[in-house]
Amino acid sequence: MEIDFDRLIRRILQDQTTDWHGIHGLTHWGRVYANGMKVAEQSGANVKVVELFAFFHDSQRWNDGFDLGHGQRGAEYAATLRGEYFDVTDEEFELLYIACRDHTNGCTEADVTIQTCWDADRLDLGRVYITPIAKKMCTTAAKDPATIAWATKRAEREIVPSIVSEIWHEQRG
Template structure:
């Protein structure tokens, strides 16, 4: 699980709109996609969860932004040194590789890394892109029902409950219950 102090540290340095296309709702959908895929594949859940909050955490723009994954990986390393990222060195290496290469279109590698990439690719609908089955890395992600479920949530801009329940965050245009 992502701790509130960790999400607060990531959000504090985030320069794009929290409600933006690459913002908190996207991170939360990627987290939910990743949790589901990790359960289906037995991938390392801790790596997958941390990828969700770091992969786009250092974007400078909502459009083409080369190097944003590497910057996210560097943030993960820094916050790991500060004790906010509870991963061992092997897990941290997988996380940082997943962040650095998440826009490269790769489909092979460690299972946890592939699940990370799939969890993000399944949320491409928010940008008007339907994920290509051939660019998904796991059989679980290529399942047509799972692709439809994730795609509908992405297109609708679904805001997972975990934003409030786990992270304690209410986005600007949401009305507190």
Template sequence: MFLADTLNDLVYKPIKKPYEIWHKFMEQNVEFWLPESEWHTKTHCARVLFLALLIGHQKGLSAKEIDALGMAAVFHDSRRLDDGIDKGHGRRAAEYYKDYCRGHDLPYDARTYYITYYHDQDDSLGLSEIAKSSSLSERAILLYQIFKDADALDRFRLGPDALNVNLLRTEEAHRLVNFAKYLLQKSRKTYS
């Protein structure tokens, strides 16, 4: 695990356990349709997981909210058909998540479903659908924004100008831009 030494740093210790749990879960249980993908790999999902948990911790989320973000991170790109825009991969991944929970007697979280489903859509649609759902609280909007920021922060893997920082939704994400670059460099050194 390329983040093992980073997780031992006192600053990141609060997210170490949930990161290790969800990373192990992903490695052992989540099947990716594009295992040879150049951009949407388990390593990408691991960085998104780390960033989502970090932002969530900084926002003071509950353990259940942290778990909702963790589960979204490990499933979100699992059902891609290609490395392009592939609108709809979020819906496919959300259905995979729901079916996985049913088939493995795991607790299902509607927030994770919605975050995963709409992560590849424009915010106007994602936020509107979350707001319309009677089963979700306003906190689901915050989780969606955190997740979208964590996923966006890993856009540097696509090129040095791939992230438009003006589109980040949370102050925490704005403060993590350079750290996201560091995580990417660290993972490339580990896996090269």
């Protein structure tokens, strides 16, 4: 089954526990998705897992500040939509689960698919006026100054990626 991202994102937004337009909201998810696709081209990550990570990893935050449990909650929430909104193998789900659960703790050592997820997230730090540093990235692709510059420019300008733009405009009203 191909993933219907429009349907999946709308469902995640319904269940989301913070502001859809906040710093961990819809446009962040969209940029993490785009960052992930760019890094995956070089890293060889499982693209499906990286795509799903983008929309689940910050979906169950209780606030936009210090909320260490949100990775674990996002991982568990993903399990509740599996089968109804997306299909993955057990191996893929394991990767998605670990990527979500552990994205909050600053690690760099993991399977390349998980590393790509974490890099995709960190590459969007420009939205909160932090320039990502290569040392904290996991993959060669994300350590590339050109990748960091590309992603940071998009983050600072709060670009609304095409994967979420229709929903973004609807939500804004």
